[in-house]
Amino acid sequence: MVKLTLAQANTIIEAALAKSTASGFKPMGIAVLDESGNLKAFASEDGASMFRFDIARAKAWGAVGMGVSSRVLGERAKGNPNFFVSLAATAEGKFLPQTGAVxxxxxxxxxxxxxxxxxxxxxxxxxxxxxxxxxxxxxAG
Structure with a gap:
């Protein structure tokens, strides 16, 4: 199986930050995880709040763990909120089903x-x- 490389993770971050800057978005935190949910790379723009890392990682962690975007997870959570609350508790806060990860x-x-x-x-x-x-x-999926 192909593995995500550090070079690819860094490219993802650099291009994401470039898109953010070009679009005039607020300072971002971006986390890239491997297939096992381990942190591969992270960047926090100057001015990003202290919560950005935890939120970005939790969105990505849920996405890789469930194999779908966090947008899909957010939609699924609407129909089964108890399961998703339980899943977040089981994951010790590392799971966030909110739009913002693929x-x-x-x-x-x-x-x-x-x-x-x-x-x-x-x-x-x-x-x-x-x-x-x-x-x-x-x-991206």
Whole structure:
């Protein structure tokens, strides 16, 4: 199986931050995780609040753990809130089903990681994550 490299993770972050800056978004925190939910790379822009890392990582952690974007998880949580509250508690706060993270897939469609962002709206966070993944030559899901 293809593994997410540090070079790819750094490319994702650099491209996501470039998209954020070009779009005039607030300072972002961006976390890239591997397929096991381990932190591969993180960046916090100057001026980003202290919560950005935890939120970005929790969005990405949920996405990679469940194999879908955090937007999908947020929609699923509406229909089954007790399960998602229990899941967040079981994950010791590392799981956040809110828009702003996408899974990273290789050329054959395997999930090899996830990227989450925090700083803007959920839509803004998701947009820059997708831009980062695409810049790395991978597929966002």
């Amino acid at each position: 899974v990273i897939k290789d050329a054959t469609g395997n999930v090899i990681g996830a990227v989450g962002a925090s700083g803007g709206t959920g839509d803004e966070d998701e947009l820059i994550c997708m831009a980062g993944v695409e810049a790395a030559g991978l597929t």
